[in-house]
Amino acid sequence: MAKILITGASGFIGGFLVEQGLQNRHTIYAAIRKSSSTKYLTDKRINIIYLNLADKKSLRQIWEKLQQEIGRFDYIIHNAGATKVLNKSNFETINYQYTKNLVESLYGANMIPSKFVFISSLAAYGPGDENTFTPIKITDTQTPITNYGKSKLKAEQFLFQQNKIPILILRPTGVYGPRDTGYYEYFKSINKHIEIYLGSTKQTLSFIYIKDLVSLIYIALPSPIANRGYFITDGKNYSIKEFAAITKKVMNKRTIRIVTPLFMVKSAAIISEKIAKLTKKATMFTTDKFKEITKKNWSCDAEETMTDFNFLPKYDLQHGVEETINWYKEKRWL
Numbered sequence: 254m255a256k257i258l259i260t261g262a263s264g265f266i267g268g269f270l271v272e273q274g275l276q277n278r279h280t281i282y283a284a285i286r287k288s289s290s291t292k293y294l295t296d297k298r299i300n301i302i303y304l305n306l307a308d309k310k311s312l313r314q315i316w317e318k319l320q321q322e323i324g325r326f327d328y329i330i331h332n333a334g335a336t337k338v339l340n341k342s343n344f345e346t347i348n349y350q351y352t353k354n355l356v357e358s359l360y361g362a363n364m365i366p367s368k369f370v371f372i373s374s375l376a377a378y379g380p381g382d383e384n385t386f387t388p389i390k391i392t393d394t395q396t397p398i399t400n401y402g403k404s405k406l407k408a409e410q411f412l413f414q415q416n417k418i419p420i421l422i423l424r425p426t427g428v429y430g431p432r433d434t435g436y437y438e439y440f441k442s443i444n445k446h447i448e449i450y451l452g453s454t455k456q457t458l459s460f461i462y463i464k465d466l467v468s469l470i471y472i473a474l475p476s477p478i479a480n481r482g483y484f485i486t487d488g489k490n491y492s493i494k495e496f497a498a499i500t501k502k503v504m505n506k507r508t509i510r511i512v513t514p515l516f517m518v519k520s521a522a523i524i525s526e527k528i529a530k531l532t533k534k535a536t537m538f539t540t541d542k543f544k545e546i547t548k549k550n551w552s553c554d555a556e557e558t559m560t561d562f563n564f565l566p567k568y569d570l571q572h573g574v575e576e577t578i579n580w581y582k583e584k585r586w587l
């Protein structure tokens with residue numbers, strides 16, 4: 254049993270991290286904001302902590318108080334992160350600066366955990382070669398193409414440079430599963446018999462089912478492996494057509510295939526960004542996201558992850574999509 258602080262506990266991945274932690278009989282401290290939803294954080298065993306990651310001083314005060322009351326956390330899973338923002342610069346503020354604030358606030362408060370896990374992203378590497386379609390390797394040079402990916406890389410670099418806290422960088426690829434609102438858009442479109450492609454039908458992707466992702470994180474926490482980074486996938490790479498075929502089979506749908514020209518996708522992204530600015534409501538579909546979703550090679554080699562953590566994902570794409578679709582149907586999202 255360990256004391257674990259999970260940031261971003263109110264989000265998609267955070268909620269599953271909290272549930273799995275409780276199931277593993279850990280004492281869970283779920284860090285959220287005052288404005289965060291607690292819809293999936295109702296279990297009485299959860300200790301809710303309100304953190305303002307923008308304010309290092311207030312963080313330090315909270316740690317000093319907690320140190321007196323409960324001592325240090327055994328592990329911290331820093332999962333909070335911005336995936337959509339109104340201003341591009343907010344990616345750097347939230348994903349890099351807040352990570353730095355959190356880590357530095359722990360130093361003087363005698364709150365150094367045995368391990369600090371940072372949930373980064375495959376986006377911190379950037380896409381793979383589009384001619385050879387060689388999967389992205391951990392030894393490749395990190396060349397992110399989006400503001401999101403750059404902010405994650407900057408946070409990674411900070412964590413590797415500091416040497417007071419043992420860290421572990423985990424870089425999930427596309428995470429899907431119940432409660433996810435990202436891939437949900439794709440499933441909704443297949444449900445309406447529309448199989449959409451952006452510019453081309455040639456694209457390779459990698460995925461990890463939410464339950465496998467959290468299992469791997471709980472394997473990684475007590476493992477002696479630290480100060481390294483890993484990709485997290487289900488161990489396979491899929492063509493986008495395979496993804497569509499699996500989804501259609503699971504949903505039992507026939508579709509019309511639409512290949513949208515890139516200039517139209519980009520125009521739509523520009524409009525979506527403008528609407529977001531006007532309504533002050535951040536959107537996932539931006540010109541930054543356009544760069545990412547129109548790259549053709551997001552396949553990656555996670556062999557090292559499987560070997561080093563002796564990790565065998567339980568879900569392949571078919572099995573994971575089945576469970577996800579069943580959940581969406583049960584909850585009447587589809």
Ligand SMILES: NC(=O)c1ccc[n+]([C@@H]2O[C@H](COP(=O)([O-])OP(=O)(O)OC[C@H]3O[C@@H](n4cnc5c(N)ncnc54)[C@H](OP(=O)(O)O)[C@@H]3O)[C@@H](O)[C@H]2O)c1
Pocket residue numbers: 260261262263264265266267285286288289290306332333334335336347372373374375424425426427428429435
């Ligand atoms: N989903 C994926 O496919 C994927 C893939 C690779 C990496 N990741 C990474 O995994 C982590 C979790 O992602 P997710 O998919 O679960 O996203 P999510 O559902 O949007 O959850 C994000 C979490 O971060 C918190 N957060 C966002 N901005 C914050 C801020 N300014 N201050 C404090 N907390 C803030 C959110 O709090 P509120 O609820 O208050 O907004 C929420 O708890 C992120 O770091 C993301 O970059 C996700």
